[in-house]
Amino acid sequence: MFPTPVQKSSPTVRLSYQAFLPVALILWLLPLIAVMIFSIKPDVDFTSGNYWGWPSSFEGFTNYGLVFFESAMPRYLLNSVMITVPTVIGTVALACMTGFALGVYKFKGNLLIFFMFIAGNFVPFQILMVPVRDLTVDMGLYNTKTGLVLFHIAFQTGFATLFMRNFIRALPFALIEAARVEGVAEWRIFWYVVLPLMKPAIAAMAVLIFTFIWNDYFWAVVLTQGPESQPVTAGITSFNAQYRAAYHLMSAGSIVAALPPVLMFFLMQKHFIAGLTLGAVK
Amino acid sequence: MSISADSDRQPPRGWYKRNEIAITPWLFLAPGVLFFVVYVIAPIWQSFGMSLYDWNGLGDIDTNGTYVGLENYNKLFGLNGERADRNFQISLWNNLRWLVLYLLAIPLGLFIALFLNQNVRGIRLYKSLFFFPFVISQVVVGLVFSWFYLPNNGLFTIVTGWFGFEISGGVLGNPNTATYGIIVAGLWPQTAYCMILYLTGLNAVDPEQVEAARLDGAKGRKMLWHVILPQLKPATFIAFVVTIIGALRSFDLVSIMTGGGPFGSTRVLSFYVFEKSLSERGLQYGYAAAVAVVLFLIMLVFISYFLWTMYQDEKEAR
Numbered sequence: 001m002f003p004t005p006v007q008k009s010s011p012t013v014r015l016s017y018q019a020f021l022p023v024a025l026i027l028w029l030l031p032l033i034a035v036m037i038f039s040i041k042p043d044v045d046f047t048s049g050n051y052w053g054w055p056s057s058f059e060g061f062t063n064y065g066l067v068f069f070e071s072a073m074p075r076y077l078l079n080s081v082m083i084t085v086p087t088v089i090g091t092v093a094l095a096c097m098t099g100f101a102l103g104v105y106k107f108k109g110n111l112l113i114f115f116m117f118i119a120g121n122f123v124p125f126q127i128l129m130v131p132v133r134d135l136t137v138d139m140g141l142y143n144t145k146t147g148l149v150l151f152h153i154a155f156q157t158g159f160a161t162l163f164m165r166n167f168i169r170a171l172p173f174a175l176i177e178a179a180r181v182e183g184v185a186e187w188r189i190f191w192y193v194v195l196p197l198m199k200p201a202i203a204a205m206a207v208l209i210f211t212f213i214w215n216d217y218f219w220a221v222v223l224t225q226g227p228e229s230q231p232v233t234a235g236i237t238s239f240n241a242q243y244r245a246a247y248h249l250m251s252a253g254s255i256v257a258a259l260p261p262v263l264m265f266f267l268m269q270k271h272f273i274a275g276l277t278l279g280a281v282k
Numbered sequence: 283m284s285i286s287a288d289s290d291r292q293p294p295r296g297w298y299k300r301n302e303i304a305i306t307p308w309l310f311l312a313p314g315v316l317f318f319v320v321y322v323i324a325p326i327w328q329s330f331g332m333s334l335y336d337w338n339g340l341g342d343i344d345t346n347g348t349y350v351g352l353e354n355y356n357k358l359f360g361l362n363g364e365r366a367d368r369n370f371q372i373s374l375w376n377n378l379r380w381l382v383l384y385l386l387a388i389p390l391g392l393f394i395a396l397f398l399n400q401n402v403r404g405i406r407l408y409k410s411l412f413f414f415p416f417v418i419s420q421v422v423v424g425l426v427f428s429w430f431y432l433p434n435n436g437l438f439t440i441v442t443g444w445f446g447f448e449i450s451g452g453v454l455g456n457p458n459t460a461t462y463g464i465i466v467a468g469l470w471p472q473t474a475y476c477m478i479l480y481l482t483g484l485n486a487v488d489p490e491q492v493e494a495a496r497l498d499g500a501k502g503r504k505m506l507w508h509v510i511l512p513q514l515k516p517a518t519f520i521a522f523v524v525t526i527i528g529a530l531r532s533f534d535l536v537s538i539m540t541g542g543g544p545f546g547s548t549r550v551l552s553f554y555v556f557e558k559s560l561s562e563r564g565l566q567y568g569y570a571a572a573v574a575v576v577l578f579l580i581m582l583v584f585i586s587y588f589l590w591t592m593y594q595d596e597k598e599a600r
């Protein structure tokens with residue numbers, strides 16, 4: 001193990017390491033701690049200049065109450081869910097199929113199509129922006145959740161294909177050969193042999209894409225406007241305009257917006273990290 | 283004899299059955315490829331085409347736009363007697379700043395990963411908490427950092443004030459510091475990402491090699507450089523890929539924290555494309571497309587390198 005485990009060092013080193021850990025964590029997460037404290041502060045703290053001190057009174061219930069019952073926040077949250085969940089399902093479905101095709105079969109153009117997916121996944125969003133917006137308008141889907149979902153599915157399929165294909169490649173090919181010898185139809189091999197083995201990959205992609213899409217801001221601004229279809233990331237900024245300098249409400253709103261991906265990460269940590277490292281770093 | 287009798291009795295197999303292995307992959311690819319081509323590949327070409335037009339985005343580009351050839355590019359780079367676009371130059375320089383400074387996330391992430399790669403009580407929780415910044419939306423990160431940088435009441439301003447520093451207008455209000463302020467905000471989640479890549483990488487480092495090197499008297503920086511880092515190569519490659527992409531994609535933070543200001547000093551190419559087309563100051567779609575093409579070509583250099591590296595790996599795997 002590198003670096004040398006502190007257990008093997010002198011007690012002084014060990015104790016100072018353990019004492020320094022929480023200090024480092026607090027410093028590292030200071031921005032987050034600040035939002036949390038901001039979100040329970042009363043309005044007067046900001047007008048009186050007490051930004052970074054202790055809250056003069058606990059106003060957590062008032063602030064979060066305002067966010068939940070008197071703002072468009074619940075609407076935005078619901079939109080986010082209705083954008084994120086179909087995207088995750090659609091992407092995973094498409095990528096399982098493309099990953100299977102590229103991972104199992106040898107045919108001309110295999111690597112070319114695979115590289116098309118990877119390259120497309122890396123392009124700057126801005127080169128797609130106007131054509132995708134025009135396409136969405138032409139289909140009558142501008143400012144709808146469907147329009148956003150369709151684009152997200154298409155774009156995320158690139159990344160998910162990369163992951164799924166590499167995952168399938170690492171599966172024992174003998175299983176597929178054996179099924180073929182038995183005369184099992186190819187689509188049945190996909191459904192009954194490969195798909196059950198892909199559960200960890202599916203879980204990894206699902207949590208990761210959930211987080212990516214939940215946190216998307218750019219496409220939300222390009223393809224939607226207003227509370228009927230905008231997700232929470234874009235909602236926060238209109239919140240910003242509505243409650244100018246109302247830091248306590250902005251903070252409460254931000255925390256609410258950030259919570260779902262945070263929970264997702266905590267519950268599915270192992271899969272999340274497997275997805276982030278593209279399965280390449282084990 | 284019995285074998286041929288058996289096969290005679292089998293019903294004639296259909297065309298699909300006979301070509302099953304050749305056709306199945308295409309059937310499985312069709313929906314994914316169709317989506318991807320329509321939404322990703324085709325738009326790239328469309329943007330290339332659009333960059334040759336003067337078009338205000340209204341109506342159809344063929345009827346309402348005027349074909350101007352490379353005029354938009356001439357304006358960008360100041361060729362053919364045009365004056366170079368100052369805002370484009372600012373964006374380009376800022377993109378370079380982003381690229382270079384964003385790469386700091388890699389050593390910083392490695393440093394934190396080494397710090398956390400211990401086996402003490404509760405370390406798992408520490409590792410996941412350190413990763414938190416990456417899970418949070420950049421919108422939220424941008425908001426919080428802009429509060430840190432507030433001119434009078436920002437924590438950063440207060441703390442630097444103790445040491446006698448003062449940045450007039452606040453970090454984000456001062457054209458000389460604003461871009462750096464945004465990059466620091468971006469480094470926070472990016473460092474967390476690199477950290478997790480290295481933590482997983484460190485897990486896979488061969489303990490026997492480490493022990494052997496220790497017996498040979500290697501330790502500290504020497505050990506890190508000659509024994510550990512070579513084994514972390516896959517992690518470093520992915521960290522490099524995602525950091526470069528992240529740097530060139532920096533739109534959210536700029537848009538949230540400064541909106542390109544003050545005096546347009548924090549523009550980056552991705553933001554400039556948006557500004558020139560969809561924002562109310564824009565409506566120069568052809569020109570914006572030309573900027574997007576430049577950004578794409580910059581990215582293409584890196585994409586080609588990534589693909590080439592992956593291609594080498596594929597060849598080895600075969």
